[in-house]
Amino acid sequence: MLPLPVSLAVRKQFSSTRTRRSTKDVLLTRSRVTNLGLLLLACFAAFSFVLNLGWYFFADARAVEVPLVIERPRLPYTPPTSVLDTIQRDETLSALTHLIVVAGHAIWKGNDAAEILDEDQWILEIYQRGGGRVNAFVQHIMTGAQLAAEDANSLLIFSGGQTRPSSTTTEAESYMRIAVLSDVLPISPPVSGLDVTVRATTEDYALDSFQNLLYAIARFHEYTNRYPENITVVGYEMKRRRFTELHRAALRWPESRFRYIGVDVDGEEAVKAKDGEIMNGYLPYTFDLYGCHGLLLSKRRARNPFHRFHPYYTSSPELATLMNWCPGPAEGGQTTVYGGPLPWDHLDNVSSGDT
Template identity: 40%
Template sequence: MSNQSYGPGSPKSFHAYPRGEFDLESGNSSKVRRSKNPQSEPLKMLKSIGNRFYHFYKLHPVAIFLISLSFGVTILIVLSVYESRVRMMGYRRVDDLRVGSGSYPFANLRNLVMVAGHSIYTSNSCGKIDREDSWFLEPYQRHPGQAATFLSHIREGVEIASKDEGALLLFSGGETRRDAGPRSEAQSYWAVAESKGWFGKQDSVRSRALTEEHARDSFENLLFSVCRFRELTGTYPQNITVVSYDFKGERFAHLHRSAIGFPEGGFFYFGTPASPSVKEAAKKGEASVRVQFQEDPYGCLGSLHHKKLKRDPFHRTIPYPNGCPELKGLFSYCGPVPYPGSLPWTQ
């Protein structure tokens, strides 16, 4: 009797029954059922949905387009509402912190009186205010009587503010002249008012007279002062009064006011005359500037933009609109037509 080896080198094993299931009673064998792959089911379902969508699109393409458009618009509306709520919550948090820390020192004031600066006082003595050599003047400003016009603007701003206990007086103008050093137009005007004892209105005006020291042109005089008002009061002005030259009335009261969308009924302009020796030349020059602002209301293009860059010799960083977040869109807007977004005074 031979011994049969069953090791690795042994012959192939014999299968008593064919592969698959074998029915002992009937003697029949059946194929083994392969288990379904569970991972293929979602793919088949997606494929089926895709096929149905494709056939529906073939039959009703317009309906699919309208449904897709409606879905997209809905998503945009939801995102816009969400963004607005997040932004407003951020504004409220900032306002709450400021109110809690008492950082709105003029929360009771409601109206703005803005005096637009035109030069920088450079004399070491405040006793020479009405002399041209005490001010840094551009060539077109060097004529008799020019210094007196600056003094007139300061006096009128103080006078107007003294008649309105709810007004904040702002002198506006940045460090616009390199050779004048790091002195702002606004600080010059405030210092002149101080040296003059606020023209007899010190007790009623001085405590609510401040500066806006970044404006580089007339449009920024207005816009930046509105933002500065918001920084100091926590609200936006109900009424705005601008003091400058009489020949600039159209520029401020129409072009600049329209550019920021401020209501005409709450905007007032007080103009003083230019020096008689340059009155006609001033009107002619103003006509040219008005045309430029008509074409470029926000001074963000061409010659107006380049002029602003030249009036920032010390590269001062403009802090706005940090203090007036509701105007962020307006500050970043540049176009030939008025800003289309909502503003605090148009809501």
């Protein structure tokens, strides 16, 4: 049954009473949501709306005002005792200041010096067969060894990883083996009754030319407990611009302390190789300075069939953030040069003749 309608008199009485109620009474009147609560919600919504408008319209200004923060490595870092206990460096190593890098390109699988130039004893890509490529590899090794022999303050480093699925060794180790069998390794005479020091070693993790240079610097530090003051790179003449204009600049290495020695293949093969270098090497690095995106990254992956990774975060922790630097849109683009501190920053203010 429906309730009876309220009389007109009662309605008038109720209306009269309601008009006399204070604003406070109205706000505190109980309901599903009190009037006071409704007002508070409305104020909060208005405040939130204004705040969001501010964030939206002033986002660009905040982006300009907040500087780019570059992560710094936690220094100083000390390798574990279990590692340090195995290291006993000859005192002559502390005097070495000149890094000579020979970048690897293939793997020699032989053990007979008479077979060094035999292509069948090399693990080669199809494009590396014929045209004198193997002879160029050997000349790189011999040139690097000769330069190291002429400078008693130098350390020769053959650089290159285990890049071929069919190999049991690295590019660097195979180059070192050729140098040993050819009896061309630089040797320092005994000091204070200690054994002779072979001023040559390998860097077994690099997967491309940029890593050849960066990892060779890290390996120099790992071997000598100091960073080099001068660098000489031995490689293809056609790769000169890649190293001198791009890789050196990416590492902020002083131009006055960097030298490149080019040894190329001869004849028609040299022209083909130069064209290939521009399209497959130089130009890609001009768009991806640190080689960590797209095409260049895919090459590194293809050259790492055994899933190796380097030890230089431990032995050269000062280079950790540089080795991790992979600029993208957030950093200003793929060609943004690393801006953090580097162990060789002081060399910019020291002339080559002062050291």
